[in-house]
Each structure stands twice: as structure tokens, then as C-alpha cells.
Amino acid sequence: MSQGTSEYWRKLIRIDDPVPADYLKEFKSPLEIFRPLFYFIINLICRFYLRVKVFGLENIPQELPYIIAPNHVSALDQTMVSYALGSKRRNQMYTLAVKHFYDRFFPRIFMKIAANVMRIDSEKDFFPAIRAAVKVLKLGKMIYINPEGTRSQTGELLPFRVGVGMIAVETGVPIVPVYIHGTYQSMPTGKYFPKPSKVTVSFGEPIYMDEYIKRKQTEMAYDVYRSITDELLKRIISLKVRKENL
Amino acid sequence: MAEIEQEIRSMVAKIIKRDEKSIEPNANIFTEYGVDSLLGVEILAGLDKKYGLDVPEQKLREIKTLNDIVRIAREQMSKKAG
Numbered sequence: 001m002s003q004g005t006s007e008y009w010r011k012l013i014r015i016d017d018p019v020p021a022d023y024l025k026e027f028k029s030p031l032e033i034f035r036p037l038f039y040f041i042i043n044l045i046c047r048f049y050l051r052v053k054v055f056g057l058e059n060i061p062q063e064l065p066y067i068i069a070p071n072h073v074s075a076l077d078q079t080m081v082s083y084a085l086g087s088k089r090r091n092q093m094y095t096l097a098v099k100h101f102y103d104r105f106f107p108r109i110f111m112k113i114a115a116n117v118m119r120i121d122s123e124k125d126f127f128p129a130i131r132a133a134v135k136v137l138k139l140g141k142m143i144y145i146n147p148e149g150t151r152s153q154t155g156e157l158l159p160f161r162v163g164v165g166m167i168a169v170e171t172g173v174p175i176v177p178v179y180i181h182g183t184y185q186s187m188p189t190g191k192y193f194p195k196p197s198k199v200t201v202s203f204g205e206p207i208y209m210d211e212y213i214k215r216k217q218t219e220m221a222y223d224v225y226r227s228i229t230d231e232l233l234k235r236i237i238s239l240k241v242r243k244e245n246l
Numbered sequence: 247m248a249e250i251e252q253e254i255r256s257m258v259a260k261i262i263k264r265d266e267k268s269i270e271p272n273a274n275i276f277t278e279y280g281v282d283s284l285l286g287v288e289i290l291a292g293l294d295k296k297y298g299l300d301v302p303e304q305k306l307r308e309i310k311t312l313n314d315i316v317r318i319a320r321e322q323m324s325k326k327a328g
Contacts (some may be wrong), residue, residue, distance in 0.1 A: 008291035
């Protein structure tokens with residue numbers, strides 16, 4: 001009865017709408033001319049101050065598009081992943097930033113220098129944000145999305161939301177699980193300057209959508225989205241366990 | 247019409263994974279049964295699948311109870327019938 005409900009969701013996120021070729025301009029900023037200088041400084045901080053270690057870069061798909069899905073414990077997280085990815089990849093990445101962070105003056109300036117940013121209001125504009133992410137992926141780019149939807153105040157993982165599963169399966173794009181450790185110890189919420197810490201960024205094997213695309217022909221779409229999100233959580237927990245055993 | 251009400255009750259119960267008899271018609275399904283807001287979308291998707299009702303997303307905000315869902319389904323059925 002309620003099986004194979006994906007069609008309605010696809011209409012809702014306007015999956016078949018054409019995407020204008022200049023759509024990405026919306027998320028570009030003139031401030032990005034400072035990006036090389038910004039990452040020059042970030043490279044120094046990451047190497048000598050935060051002693052960032054990167055694991056699993058070989059797991060990143062060779063070809064775009066894909067979704068980068070890390071845990072979120074600190075305002076440093078996006079920058080650490082960008083550093084880990086290197087300049088070529090990070091310039092292809094579009095980051096979904098929640099409005100309460102983006103709407104503050106200094107964080108916004110910082111984010112516009114550091115990344116291609118997409119502002120989202122998960123309460124009011126959930127579907128417009130999803131549609132924007134879908135368009136970016138359809139143009140063959142990379143999306144950075146926090147599956148928890150918000151920053152953890154305790155350093156522990158929060159429940160994962162199903163939106164990331166929906167975007168992935170409806171676009172057919174793989175998700176790369178990422179576990180970030182040490183940024184909470186360095187700069188938790190409420191702190192504005194990082195303390196020296198050992199930060200690690202671990203990329204896991206991508207979750208490909210073939211199996212889930214088949215499943216959504218016969219299963220309730222929401223259940224398939226939830227399964228993908230559960231699998232993502234499982235993979236991030238296993239990266240966490242691996243990090244703790246190092 | 248009572249038949250439609252019963253069909254929708256069964257559909258909602260299946261989606262939110264609860265015994266259909268335990269769903270109170272006026273209970274807020276999100277706050278009282280801990281339903282994820284995107285399951286509200288799945289309910290609209292269920293109406294689309296079962297009755298061919300292309301319910302606009304704005305209606306999502308109106309969904310709180312089983313009675314709301316039945317009312318929205320009836321409205322859309324009347325619209326569809328012209």
C-alpha cells in the first residue's frame with residue numbers, strides 16, 4: 001500500500017527540474033580571493049599547532065559527485081575536512097551551513113572565505129535547502145552536510161537525520177562517512193580560539209546507493225532513507241572505534 | 247467516508263509503526279507518538295500512492311493529528327473530483 005512512495009518525494013525535491021548552468025554562482029563570494037592565503041595559514045596551524053592527522057583519503061571516490069558526511073562537534077570541523085581534502089577537492093565542495101551560524105557577521109565572513117556556502121534553515125526552509133543540495137550534486141559537485149543537523153554540545157554523536165539519505169538515494173550519489181576527533185577538545189562551542197590538540201580526520205569507505213535504489217522500488221521511501229542514515233551512523237561509529245584503538 | 251477514515255488510519259499506523267487502535271484521532275502524532283517530521287512527508291506520499299492525491303507541501307504544516315490527515319485527504323479528493 002504505502003510501498004514505493006519515492007515518486008512523491010522526488011516531486012517534492014524537484015529532482016527532474018533542469019539546473020541552470022550558472023546556478024553555482026549563488027554560493028560563490030568575492031571573498032574567496034582570500035582563500036589561498038586563508039588555507040596557507042590553516043595549513044600551518046593544522047601541521048604545527050593542531051597536529052592534524054588524516055586517514056583514509058584513498059576511500060574518497062575518484063569521480064564527483066559525492067557527499068561528505070562528518071560528525072559535528074566544533075566550529076573547526078568544516079575547515080579541518082577542507083584542509084584534509086586539499087585545495088583541488090575543496091574548491092569543488094559546497095557546504096550546507098545552518099542559518100544561526102551563517103547569519104552572524106564574523107562566522108559568515110569566515111565561512112565565505114573558507115568555503116562555498118549554502119545557507120539553510122532546517123526548520124522553515126528544509127525542502128528548499130534539499131532542492132539546492134540536489135541541484136549542486138546534479139551539476140557534478142560535492143556537498144558537505146552534517147547528518148546530525150547541528151553541532152554536538154557534548155562531543156558525543158547526536159541522532160542522525162534522514163535528509164542525507166534522501167539526497168543520496170534520489171540523486172544516486174555515494175556518501176563518504178567522516179569521523180573528526182580532537183576539534184571538540186580544541187575548540188568546543190562557546191570558545192573562539194583553538195587550544196593545541198591532536199586532531200584526526202578519518203574518511204571511511206563510501207556508501208554506494210545501488211542497493212538502496214533497488215529497495216525503494218518496493219519499500220516505503222522513508223524507511224530506505226532511514227536505512228542509509230543508520231548505515232552512515234554505523235560507519236562513523238566504526239571509524240570512531242578504530243581511532244580510539246590507535 | 248468511514249471506510250476512507252479506516253484506510254487512512256491503517257496507512258498511518260503502518261507508516262509510524264504503531265498499532266492502529268492506539269492512535270487517538272486528535273492526538274498530536276509528532277509530540278505524543280514521537281514521530282519524525284519527515285514521516286509527515288511519508289504520510290503525504292502514502293496518500294499520493296494510495297489515492298493519487300498530489301498534496302502540496304504547504305499542507306505538511308497542517309498535519310498534526312490523524313483527523314488532520316483525514317481532512318486533508320478529503321479536501322484533496324474533492325478538489326480532484328472537481
